[in-house]
Amino acid sequence: MPELTLIAQNALPQGVVTTLAGTRIEVLPMRRLTALMPGPDAGPLAEALMAQHGLGLPAPGAVEHAEQAECLWFGMGQYLLVGPAPAPGLAEAATLTDQSDAWATVLLEGPAARDVLARLCPLDLRARAFAPGATARTELAHMAASVTRTGPDGFRVMVFRSMAETLLHELRAALEAVAARGMV
Secondary structure, X not given: OOOOOOOOOOOOOOEEEEEEOOEEEEEOOOOXXXXXXXXXXXXXXXXHHHXXXXXXXXXXXEEEEOOOOEXXXXXXXXXXXXXXXXXXXXXXXXXXXXXXXXXXXXXXXXXXXXXXXHOOOOOOOOOOOOOOOEEEEXXXXXXXXXXXXXXXXXXXXXXXXHHHHHHHHHHHHHHHHHHHOOOO
């Protein structure tokens, strides 16, 4: 019997999808995503992450960055390692699950980005409440999502792979509405 090899692919074509009112929606390349679930004691995971990836364990709603990696708080007792393959020692400190092809990731960046997201999700996206480096699991146009502020006018939005086209549709419609109102 022939051996089959499955190759993970991005749910959407990569690159800029829409630019309007100085704001762009860009599909990001698929990166390695590993869910880390330490159980009731996150101490061993924090030590292993620091020793093996140079990352601290993020506080709720925060992101930790290292040279080629980041770790997002991803819910109660859950973290997401973005970038590298997890070092072998992490498996001793947490349950690891590869999530690389389970999520579609889009960057929304520009002067209308906050107003676009404000139409779609219930987060307070003002800089004093959701500063760069903040992250949250939330609902976005009735989809489960992760929203991370990447800069003053930038947000990384992740939804389940099956919702990728819906995410683009909703972001485009909201961007068009914000641009039509001259809110930028």
